[in-house]
Amino acid sequence: MMRIALTLAAMLALTACGARAPLEPAAGSSLPPAAHGTQESADVEQLLELPALAAPERSVELRRRSEEREDDPFDLPPE
Template identity: 45%
Template structure:
């Protein structure tokens, strides 16, 4: 019974994920948002849905720059008892 419910749930989620993909357009009777203050032109749909740098930051530093032996940790004690 549980396996059947799991299979049904997976099947429904799979079908829900494969929707029709079309170009994004404003609803009928509405227009695109106005240009932001200081912008030369109104951004396109592709520009509006592209994530900003803050939404997807790049990793700028690696905490481990080279392989080296670990120093002795005085707080790494075995459990009591």
């Protein structure tokens, strides 16, 4: 029973470690310089955004029926 209480207390303490303030550069450092061809540098929120290629949307295309597979020239048996 004591082990469960200690585990719950540790989990509660870990959840309290989350960031509550917006992210800012560490003291004595600054954000990266502006990209070539832009006038102003990106802020923290823009730097944290993932480009579409890094997190593409998932295609959930379902198959309605079985389809024959095309011949794959690279599907070779082991030597």
